[in-house]
Amino acid sequence: MKKNIITIGFCLASSFIFAQNLTDGLRYSMEGLNGTSRFNAMSGAFSSLGGDLSAVALNPAGTSIFTRSEMSLTLAGVNSKNDANGRLTISSDFLLSQFGVAFPIMIGEEAWKNVAFAFNYQKTHNFDANDLNYTHRSNGANLGDFFLDKANGIMQQDLMLDVYENKRKVGRDNLYDLYSRMGRSIAPAKFRNALLGYNTELVNPSIGKRELDPTMRGPQADSILQARNYIKNISNGTTTIQNVEQYTEGGVNKYNFNFAGRYDFISFGINLNSHSVDYRVVNKYREDYVNNTTNILSATYQDEVRTVGSGFSLQLGAIAEVATGLRIGLTYASPTWYTLQDEMSQSLLTKTTNKGIISANPNVVAVYEKYYFRTPGSWTVGASWVWNKQLILSADYMYKGYGNMRFRSGLESENAIIQNTLGDTNSLRFGAEYRLPLSKTNHLFLRGGYRYEQSPYKTEYKPIGDLTGFSTGLGVSISNMRFDLSYDRATRAYHPQIFESVLTDTPQVDNTLQNILLSFSLKL
Numbered sequence: 346m347k348k349n350i351i352t353i354g355f356c357l358a359s360s361f362i363f364a365q366n367l368t369d370g371l372r373y374s375m376e377g378l379n380g381t382s383r384f385n386a387m388s389g390a391f392s393s394l395g396g397d398l399s400a401v402a403l404n405p406a407g408t409s410i411f412t413r414s415e416m417s418l419t420l421a422g423v424n425s426k427n428d429a430n431g432r433l434t435i436s437s438d439f440l441l442s443q444f445g446v447a448f449p450i451m452i453g454e455e456a457w458k459n460v461a462f463a464f465n466y467q468k469t470h471n472f473d474a475n476d477l478n479y480t481h482r483s484n485g486a487n488l489g490d491f492f493l494d495k496a497n498g499i500m501q502q503d504l505m506l507d508v509y510e511n512k513r514k515v516g517r518d519n520l521y522d523l524y525s526r527m528g529r530s531i532a533p534a535k536f537r538n539a540l541l542g543y544n545t546e547l548v549n550p551s552i553g554k555r556e557l558d559p560t561m562r563g564p565q566a567d568s569i570l571q572a573r574n575y576i577k578n579i580s581n582g583t584t585t586i587q588n589v590e591q592y593t594e595g596g597v598n599k600y601n602f603n604f605a606g607r608y609d610f611i612s613f614g615i616n617l618n619s620h621s622v623d624y625r626v627v628n629k630y631r632e633d634y635v636n637n638t639t640n641i642l643s644a645t646y647q648d649e650v651r652t653v654g655s656g657f658s659l660q661l662g663a664i665a666e667v668a669t670g671l672r673i674g675l676t677y678a679s680p681t682w683y684t685l686q687d688e689m690s691q692s693l694l695t696k697t698t699n700k701g702i703i704s705a706n707p708n709v710v711a712v713y714e715k716y717y718f719r720t721p722g723s724w725t726v727g728a729s730w731v732w733n734k735q736l737i738l739s740a741d742y743m744y745k746g747y748g749n750m751r752f753r754s755g756l757e758s759e760n761a762i763i764q765n766t767l768g769d770t771n772s773l774r775f776g777a778e779y780r781l782p783l784s785k786t787n788h789l790f791l792r793g794g795y796r797y798e799q800s801p802y803k804t805e806y807k808p809i810g811d812l813t814g815f816s817t818g819l820g821v822s823i824s825n826m827r828f829d830l831s832y833d834r835a836t837r838a839y840h841p842q843i844f845e846s847v848l849t850d851t852p853q854v855d856n857t858l859q860n861i862l863l864s865f866s867l868k869l
Contacts, residue, residue, distance in 0.1 A: 350710045351525050367763045368842070369652070370750045371801060371809065373597060373622065373683060374720040376469045378796065378814065381419050381443055382829035382864035386818025387776025388794025390739040392727030393664055393674030395612065398445035398465045401603055403725065404662035404676040405614030408461035408605035411449040414869035419443035422861040423471055429479035429854040438473035442862070445601075446869075456609050463603035470597035472624055477591040477841060479852050487585045488632050488644045489577030491847040492542025492693075495535050496575040520544060524707035537711075541693040544705040547644060548575045584635040589843060595623040595651075601660075612664040620656035620681055625649070628843055643696045654685035654715075670732055674741075676725040680749070683720070687713045717753040721746050735780050743772040747801040768803025772796070776816075783821075790820035792831070808851070810838040818862075825868040834859045 378389050380399025391400035395407025398417050421442035427434045445465030452459055524537055542548040598621045605614030631645045662676040692706035722745075729739035747767035752759045776794040783789055798812040814835030821828050835858050840851040 349521065349525070349708060350712055366759055366845070367750065367766060368808075370718060370720070370752070370763065371747070371767075372624070373470070373656075373681070373718070374747065374750060375801065375809075377471075377858075378816075378833055378835070378860070379442060379467050379469050379471075381417055381866075382818055382831040382862040383778075383790075383792065383820060385833050385860060385862050386792035386794060386816050386820075386829070386831035387737075387739065387778060388774045388796040388814065388816045388833065390727065390729075390741045390774040390776035390794060390796075392662075392676055392725045392741045393672040393729040394727075394731075394737065394739055395664055395674075398447060398463065399443060399467060401445070401447065401463050401605075401614075402465050402467060402599070402601050402616070404664065404674050404727075405601075405603050405616040405660050406605050406612040406662040406664045406674070406676075408447050408449065408463045408603050408614055409459055409607035409612040410664070411447050411461060414446070414448045415866060416446040416869060417443070417864055417866040418445075419467075419862055419864040421468075421471075423474040424859045425474040425476070426857040426859075427475070427477050427854050428856075429477060429852045430481060432479045434476050434478045436474045436476040438471060440468065440471065440473075442471075443467040443864070447603075458607040458609075460606040461604070461614075463601070463605070465601040465603065467599055468596050469599045469620075472593040472595045472626075474858075475593050477589070477854065479589055479854075481587045481589070481850065481852065483585050483587060483850065484582060485585075485850070486847050487579055487583065487587075487634075488630070488646055488848070489542075489547050489579035489641075491844065492538060492547045493575060493577040494847050495538035496542055496548045520705060521707050521709060524709055537691070537707075541646075541691070541705045541707075543575075545644070545693050545695040545703045546578050546697065546700075547641065547693070547695060549578055551576050578639050578641050579634060580638040583637045586633045586635065588631045588633075590629040590631075591841070591843070592627045594625050597622050597624075610666045614662050616660040616662075618658045618660065618681075620658065620683070622652060622654045622656070622683065622685060624652040626651075630843060630848075640697045640699050641695055642698060644693065645695075646691070646693050648689060648691040651688045652685055653688075654683055656681040656683035656720075658682070658720075670730055672729050672731070674725070674727040674729075678723045678725070680722045681720040683718045684715055685718055686715045689713070715754070716756055719749075719751045719753075721749040737776075737778040739776045741772075741774040743774075745770050745772070745801075748803075766804055767801050770799040770801055772798045786822075786824050788822045790822070790829070792816075792818045792820070794833075796835070808840045808842065812837040827864075827866040829862075829864040829866070831862045831864075832860070833862075 383397055384399035392404045394400055395410030400407040419442050421440055423438045425436050447463040449459050449461040600619040602617045627649045629647045633643045658679050658681040660678045664674045666672050688710050690710045694704040696702050725743045727741035731737050746769045748764050750763050774796045778792045781789040794816040796814045800807045800809055800811050812835055816833035818831030837856050839854050842851045
C-alpha cells in the first residue's frame with residue numbers, strides 16, 4: 346500500500362523514540378574492519394605497509410608502494426549473532442564489499458621514484474547483518490506509560506484530540522487527516538504519539554468537567570479551554586511481557602580518490618573521499634499484559650526509520666622507510682561532514698476484551714528536514730618490518746576523539762550530551778604474513794592478526810563496550826593473479842535503547858560478528 350508523505354521539522358524535545366542523538370552519530374562514526382581479504386586477515390594493521398588497495402583507504406601514501414598497476418575485488422559473507430536475555434538472533438548477508446584499481450607511474454629520476462593514482466570502493470558499515478530479538482518481563486513502565494507521557498500537558502493537543510473525536514463520530518474526519526495536521530504543528534512527534542495512544546484506548550481522558558483556563562486574558566479566553574489530564578488504560582502493577590524485534594538493513598559506502606608519490610625514502614599521499622548513507626531500521630515492540638484489570642490484553646507498536654545522505658572527508662598520509670625493511674606510517678583522517686535526512690512511519694494496535702483489535706495506522710511517512718553531522722577525525726601511526734620479502738610484522742595505533750562529534754541545523758543541544766558522555770579512544774592492530782615460495786612465480790601466503798578497540802563512552806556505564814577480535818587467512822599467487830581468503834571474528838557487548846524516554850530499560854547484548862572474505866587481485 347502506498348503511503349502518504351508529510352514534511353516536518355525537528356522536535357527533539359518530544360522525547361519520542363525517534364530523535365537524532367549520539368547513538369545515531371556513533372552509527373556513522375565507528376568503522377568496522379572492512380577491506381580486502383589480505384587486509385582483514387592481518388586485522389587491518391596496514392598503515393605503514395601499503396601495496397594493498399584497502400591499505401590505500403587507511404593510509405593514502407600506500408599507493409606509491411605498488412610497482413605495477415593492480416585491481417582487486419572482494420566478496421564478503423557476514424554473520425552476526427546477538428545474544429540478549431538468553432535469546433540468540435542470527436542474521437547474515439553476502440555482498441561485494443570492495444573494488445579498487447591502482448596506477449603507479451615510474452619516474453626514474455634519482456630522487457623521485459614514482460607517482461600513483463588509485464580509486465577504491467568499500468563498504469565501511471554493513472547494517473544488513475545486525476538483527477535483534479529479545480524478551481523482557483517487567484512490573485514497571487509499559488506502553489501505557491509511554492503514550493500517557495505524550496498525551497498529557499499540552500492544551501492545543503487536547504483540543505485537537507477533541508476535534509478528532511467529534512468529527513470521527515459523524516464520519517467527517519479520519520486518522521490520516523488529523524495525523525497529517527499534527528505533523529505540521531509546533532510539537533509534531535508528541536502530538537502524533539498522543540493521537541495513536543488515544544485512538545487505540547491505551548490512554549483515555551480522565552473524568553471531570555473542563556473549565557476555562559483562568560490564566561487566559563483577552564478575546565481569546567472564551568475559545569481556549571484548559572487542558573485536561575489523561576490516564577493510562579493499564580492498571581498499576583500489571584506484569585508485562587515485552588518482546589522486541591529489530592531489523593536493520595543498508596550501509597555506508599566509501600569512495601577513495603587517491604593521489605600519492607614517492608620521493609627518496611618517503612612516500613606521501615592524499616585521499617578525497619565521498620560517502621553515501623542508506624540506513625533502515627524497523628522496530629516492533631509488543632507487550633502482553635498478564636494480570637491487567639482493564640480491557641487491554643496486549644499492545645504492539647511499530648516504527649520504521651530510514652536515513653539517507655552523503656558526506657565528504659579527506660586523508661593525508663606518509664610512509665618512511667627509515668632502515669632496510671623498517672617502515673613507519675602516519676595518517677590523519679579528517680572528520681566526515683554529512684548531510685542527512687530521516688523518514689519515519691509508525692503504527693499502534695491494541696487487543697481488547699470488548700472490541701477485539703483496535704488499530705491505528707495513519708499510513709503516513711513523515712519526512713524530516715535535512716540536518717548536518719560531523720564525525721570525529723583520527724590519527725593513526727604504525728610500524729612494520731619486512732624481512733627478505735618473506736616475513737611481515739606490523740602494528741598500528743589509532744586515536745579518535747568521539748567527544749568531537751557535532752550536530753548542526755537545530756540539533757546543537759545534543760552536542761553538550763556528546764561532550765559529557767563520549768571521550769577519546771585508543772585502538773591497536775597487529776598483523777603478520779609469511780610467504781612460502783611454491784615456484785619461481787607462485788607463492789603461498791599465511792596470515793594472522795589481532796585487534797582491540799576501546800569503547801567510545803567515557804562514563805562508567807558503557808552502552809557500547811570494548812571490542813576484541815582476531816583474524817586469519819591465506820593467499821595463493823599464480824603468475825599475475827592472487828586469490829586470498831580470510832576469516833575474522835570480533836566480540837563486543839552493548840546495551841540497545843529502543844525508546845528515548847519512559848521505556849529506557851535495556852538488556853545486555855553480546856554480539857559476535859564474523860566475516861569470510863574472498864578477494865581476487867590482478868596485476869595489469
